[in-house]
Amino acid sequence: MCGITGIFDLRERRTPGRALLEAMNQTQFHRGPDEGGVHLEPGVGLAHRRLSIIDLSGGQQPLFNEDESVVVTYNGEIYNFGELTTELKQAGHTFRTHCDTEVIVHAWEQWGEACVERFRGMFAFAVWDRNRETLFLARDRLGIKPLYYGRLPDGQLIFASELKALMAHPELPRDIDPCAVEEYFAYGYIPEPRSIFKSVHKLPPGHTLTLRRGQKSIPDPREYWDVPFAGLTINESEAADELVERLREAVRIRLEAEVPLGSFLSGGVDSSAVVAMMAGLSDEPVRTCAIGFDDPAYDESDYARQVAERYRTNHYVEQVDPDHFNLLDRLGEMYDEPFADSSALPTYRVCELAKRQVTVALSGDGGDENLAGYRRYRHHLAEERLRGLMPADLRRPLFGALARVYPKADWAPRMFRAKATFQALARDSVQGYFQGVAILRDELRGRLFSPGFRRELQGYDAVEVLRRHARRAPSDHPLSLVQYLDMKTYLPGDILTKVDRASMAHALEVRVPILDHKLVEWMSGLPPELKLHGAEGKYVFKKALEPYLPSDVLYRKKRGFSVPVAEWFRGPLRERMEQQVLGETMADTGVFDMDYLSTLVGQHVSGARDHSPALWALLMFDNFMQRLQA
Incomplete structure (x- = not known):
């Protein structure tokens, strides 16, 4: 994978300083240790750090079109670049390399802003078109690759893969956004589009941003894709067969690389499914990487070993000291802004292990959000059924009163921990789900902050993040709604951020076949009862994988990657x-x-x-x- 950064003068044509742009670029050396490149012209500076994966001898960036009027700096992989190259050549474009990067400049020339709709992959890129005096920023549909941008007081816009590159600019305002702090202590991360700084935003997944010289303000990003949740008419058997075929195809297109390639293998359903598909597509043994813990409460390496033995992979396991909190300071450096998912620690370690064996690793991320694997979905549907038994005007005061008088009992068995359930039933659906995912619930955050800081918030509540997405949700089914909310928040803000920074810290590219957007579109339309069937999450996925994976792997209790x-x-x-x-x-x-x-x-x-x-x-x-x- 790679790192990108740049400076664009919205007002004039001041040429950025080379030393400054190189300093910003150098903060992301870990993302691309193989090569670096800089392009400067009046009003624009683009820079790139490269991790070479395809066309190792070519593809240096920033990369130009034939007459050098269009230039791109790009982070990602476009898996259908071969078909696009053929189409663009037929339209008269001339290619000088064999890499996916060059597809972007010609696609921009051919289709303009709509080019992103043609790309199948993970990406964040910036295209500068000198003739149109336009800078075009884009991020992939699911948010696998990051992109930050901010405006400076002097009218320049800066952007980068990581916040640390923007912080290398001495003119970046560093005023902390109070609303971002409220969101952080609710979710454990800062959801798009905010960052910890008022002056910096994240480009949301599935969005583009078009900037033209002379604009007095930065326009709102444009959404080009959303998860459709368009209902399919399909039975269980048909869905299971088609799911395997679609997953196999998503894995197949991610196997192209000119460097060593393998897979994470946690022993969970999702990574095991990816390995099973890889094994059926490869003539050589798949390289798989797993970590183990001394404490059996956290160790899943035995399940990973079962899958590795079944598919005769070249399996690498490393026993990790559970007290690996010596990485605390390293985490701060990696994530730039506050990030509170403690599973970043083992994620860092498994990326460290993988990099010793491969340069590209496939992962199973995305299965829980797409196929309803989280236990909280089951709890939410149970609460929704109870909410539906009583009108809100009666339910809210009744359960609100019960919640106030019932003691908090974290120490007790779940059946006696009713306070949180009463609180959830007193709320509407979105607020109830919010309380289930918040790391600090409303009452704790209310006491956490000082009176002065609460005044700065001016009544802002982090639940508004979910409400904003819920208003635009394409489905009102209670399961589909919370899946959609997670895809808009938790998946890009936590899961994919965690993996991107941990893998890039080791110059490791991670590809995510379950988040192939065509597969995601299809899975979103599956009947909800095929995803969550009674108490069984990922129901049709597990049924589909029964010929491929041991029952112990498919139907064991989910643990998660915890410390x-x-x-x-x-x-x-x-x-x-x-x-x-x-x-x-x-x-x-x-x-x-x-x-x-x-x-x-x-x-x-x-x-x-x-x-x-x-x-x-x-x-x-x-x-x-x-x-x-x-």
């Missing part, structure tokens, strides 16, 4: 956590009620409550603030 954060904060990380969460840096922000932070810490270390998600989020926020002030 023992709660135990760390009562043991080896206790002192560090207390020093950072209750330290001067956090107090000086003015964001927090420090007395309440002391309460959170005290309740957790005593064992009275498990506040590990909140404390991890606070620790990561402190890491960010310390780097910001350095």
Whole structure:
């Protein structure tokens, strides 16, 4: 994969400084250690770091069309570039390389902004068209590849794959966005389009941004694709057969590379399915990578081994020390803005292992969102059925009162932990789901922030992120709705961000066949009961894979890629956590009620409550603030 960055002067034709652009580009060296390139002309500067995958001897960027009036800097893979090349040659375009990058400049010439609708793959790119005095930014449909952009006070726009490249520009305003902080402590990440800074945005998945010289303001991005959720008429057997064929095709087009290629193999359904398809498409043994833990509560390597043995892969396993919290500071450097998913730690380790064997790895990400694999979907549908039994005017005051009087009982068996359920039933569907995914629920965030910071928020609530997407949802089925919400928020903001930064930290390209947009479109239309059937998530997927995978892999309890954060904060990380969460840096922000932070810490270390998600989020926020002030 690669890293891109650039500067565009909206007002005039000031040529960016080469040293500055190279410094911004160099912050992303890890994304592309093979080569670097810079293009400068009046009013525009484009830069690129390359990780060579296809056409190793050609394809250097920035890359031009025939008369050098159009130039691109690009991060990603366009898997249908062969067909597009043929079509564009027939239309009269001349190609000088055999790489997918050159397709972009000619596609822009041929189809303009609609070019992105022709691309099948993962990408973030910038095209500069000198004749039209236009800069065109684009991001892939699902948000696999990142793209940040921001406007400087002097009228210049800067963009990059990672926020750190923008932060290398001395004129970037670094005022923190209070709404982004509220969203971070609700979701554990900052959903698109916000970033931690008021001056910087993320281009949302499936959007483009067209900028022309002389514009006084940055226009709103344009959406070119959305998950359709268009209902299919199909039975279970037909769906199972077609799902395997579509997955096989999505895997097949991702096997082209001129460098070593393999796959992650966690032992879960999704990565195991990808490996099974790869094995059927390859004459050589598939290279698979997995990590193991000493603690059986977290270790899934035995399931991965079963799949590896079945398909006779060249399987690489590395036992990871569960106390790998020595990576805490490294995480802050990788993610640039606050990011509170602790599974970033094992993700970093499995990418580190994979890079020792391959340069490209396929992953199983996206299966849970597309095929309803998360347990929270089952809980949400159960709550929806209960909501439907009583009018909202009666339900809200009744369950709201029960929630207020029922004690919080995190320590008790789930059947006795009714407080959260009562709270959810007192809310509407979107707000109820929000409380289920929030790492700090409303009442905790209400106490977390100082009075001064709450005034800055002016009543803003992070649930508005979900409400905004829910208003545009293409389906009102309760399962399809929450799948759609996750595809718009959790998938790009957490899952894909986590994998992109962890893999790019090791110059490893990760391809995601289950997020092939044609496959996603088709899966979204499957009847909801084929995705969540009773208590069984990914129902039709598992049925389809029964001839390919062991029953133990298909039907075991889902674990997730977790680490023992709660135990760390009562043991080896206790002192560090207390020093950072209750330290001067956090107090000086003015964001927090420090007395309440002391309460959170005290309740957790005593064992009275498990506040590990909140404390991890606070620790990561402190890491960010310390780097910001350095």
